[in-house]
Amino acid sequence: MLRFNAFRAAPLLRCNARCKSTSTTAGGFPEKLAFAFDIDGVLKQGPNVLPQARRALDMLAGNNPWNRAIPYVLITNGGGVPDEDRRKALSSELGHELSADQLVQSHTPLKLLVKPYADKHVLCLGGKGDAIRRTALSYGLKNVWIAQDVVAWKQSVWPKTDLTPEDKKIVVSNDFSQTPISAIFVMHDSRDWGRDVTLICELLSSENGVFGTRRQEKKEMDSDDKNRSSVGSEGEEHMPLVFSNPDLEWQSDYPLPRLGQGAFRMSVETIYKATTGRDLPFVQYGKPHKATYDFAESMLRRHLKTLGRPNEHERLDIWIVIDNPESDIAGANAHGWNSVLLKTGVYRTGEPRHKPTSIADDVEVAVRWAVERAARG
Numbered sequence: 597m598l599r600f601n602a603f604r605a606a607p608l609l610r611c612n613a614r615c616k617s618t619s620t621t622a623g624g625f626p627e628k629l630a631f632a633f634d635i636d637g638v639l640k641q642g643p644n645v646l647p648q649a650r651r652a653l654d655m656l657a658g659n660n661p662w663n664r665a666i667p668y669v670l671i672t673n674g675g676g677v678p679d680e681d682r683r684k685a686l687s688s689e690l691g692h693e694l695s696a697d698q699l700v701q702s703h704t705p706l707k708l709l710v711k712p713y714a715d716k717h718v719l720c721l722g723g724k725g726d727a728i729r730r731t732a733l734s735y736g737l738k739n740v741w742i743a744q745d746v747v748a749w750k751q752s753v754w755p756k757t758d759l760t761p762e763d764k765k766i767v768v769s770n771d772f773s774q775t776p777i778s779a780i781f782v783m784h785d786s787r788d789w790g791r792d793v794t795l796i797c798e799l800l801s802s803e804n805g806v807f808g809t810r811r812q813e814k815k816e817m818d819s820d821d822k823n824r825s826s827v828g829s830e831g832e833e834h835m836p837l838v839f840s841n842p843d844l845e846w847q848s849d850y851p852l853p854r855l856g857q858g859a860f861r862m863s864v865e866t867i868y869k870a871t872t873g874r875d876l877p878f879v880q881y882g883k884p885h886k887a888t889y890d891f892a893e894s895m896l897r898r899h900l901k902t903l904g905r906p907n908e909h910e911r912l913d914i915w916i917v918i919d920n921p922e923s924d925i926a927g928a929n930a931h932g933w934n935s936v937l938l939k940t941g942v943y944r945t946g947e948p949r950h951k952p953t954s955i956a957d958d959v960e961v962a963v964r965w966a967v968e969r970a971a972r973g
């Protein structure tokens with residue numbers, strides 16, 4: 597009989613019909629089992645780590661009947677700080693040393709996207725201070741500008757809010773009338789929606805990505821002008837605009853959900869449509885979008901290699917443990933992952949619109965249940 601040192605008391609959950617069997621070795625260790633955890637509302641509530649999270653990760657670190665590590669990755673629509681900074685902070689908070697391949701923030705998959713823009717000028721938005729600049733630089737971008745740089749260049753760009761003393765310490769001086777911006781990456785929640793919506797809408801309608809200019813409408817241009825109308829190097833008619841997190845809401849330690857980057861994007865879409873008559877051109881990353889799940893699975897496989905278990909071609913039995921029935925379950929279902937929806941975050945009760953594989957009170961119950969189930973085969 598399997599014995600889980602610290603976890604005997606919890607009840608098993610009922611699993612719905614979409615639960616899949618998991619093959620195990622003769623000794624019962626579930627070789628293909630792997631976990632992906634959301635952070636906010638699953639491992640943490642606001643700044644506080646849930647005690648159940650530490651116990652769940654203990655189990656995956658080897659406090660289980662086989663004394664073997666079960667791989668996992670943290671996958672969050674949060675972000676706003678360099679991955680290495682976040683990895684160190686989370687390792688300390690959770691009491692488990694995470695490796696670099698165990699953390700996917702909302703903007704981490706952008707690493708795969710930035711190469712064509714490495715030497716170009718890019719506007720990065722969101723987050724506190726210049727953390728997003730440091731994040732973008734860590735991904736290989738070399739000319740990274742933030743909203744405060746633009747306001748410092750010309751306060752009349754956004755006269756509604758003054759730069760704070762902290763902002764003035766981190767701005768980089770630049771003449772944006774001579775700087776063609778090639779792409780906009782929204783990498784975390786905006787701290788100043790009015791300013792950031794204004795900057796995005798202005799750049800999307802600008803001539804070659806230069807602030808203070810306005811591109812001519814196609815109907816007003818002759819054919820020679822049309823050849824010069826593209827913004828960006830990939831021949832796109834519109835400047836590439838990328839959002840890293842589609843979440844409408846997120847759960848802090850406040851009792852009600854707060855508006856997230858998805859709400860900000862909606863405001864940009866609405867205002868861009870109202871001012872130009874056009875639909876906003878953008879690319880969306882973050883759960884539930886496929887690129888984020890593909891990236892997280894590649895990270896899990898890299899992590900398996902570091903555990904001495906290369907598993908490049910075999911199908912993994914991945915369980916994602918989540919709290920947001922809107923952003924998390926649809927992506928998991930579409931990606932062939934199992935999902936456990938918790939009641940410690942955005943979701944509390946009722947029938948979720950997207951159906952998870954199962955529902956649990958907290959992360960400890962979910963992990964114990966999934967491991968025991970996998971071990972039974």
Ligand SMILES: [Mg+2]
Binds near residue numbers: 637918
């Ligand atoms: Mg969450």
